[in-house]
Amino acid sequence: MELQLATAEKPLTFSELRERVGIRDTGRFNYHLSKLRERFVRETDDGYDLGHAGERVILAASDVDPEIARARAEAPESTADEVCPVCNETECNRLIHVHLTNR
Structure with missing residues (x-):
């Protein structure tokens, strides 16, 4: 459930979260x-x-470098030209990026 919230772009309603988690x-x-x-x-x-x-x-639990995450959290609002140091996308406003691997 936390993973679904971490990867969501906005808060999820009860129904949206329940559907993403897959519990009927x-x-x-x-x-x-x-x-x-x-x-x-x-x-x-x-x-x-x-x-x-x-x-x-x-x-x-993820492979995100804590220093990068901390820097993103403390940085002022990014400009449209900045590139996210984690995902290399412009206009990324995410604090946490979750990367899953098959182990």
Whole structure:
């Protein structure tokens, strides 16, 4: 679930998140989401997003260089001409990039 939130471009509604995770049972999904909301996921007016602890978990589990992620978080708003040091795309506003590998 945290991975789905980390890769989302905006907060996800309950239904959007449930569909991305692939859990049909609404009650079961709500139970697990409520457990994550205690520490890792925050609920906003627009939906669900990663909280600070959730971001740290994703960052620790991914292959993103923590120094690059920290620099991105502390950098002023980027200009349209800047290139993201992680994904090499222009106009990238993501703080966390998740790269999955088959192991």
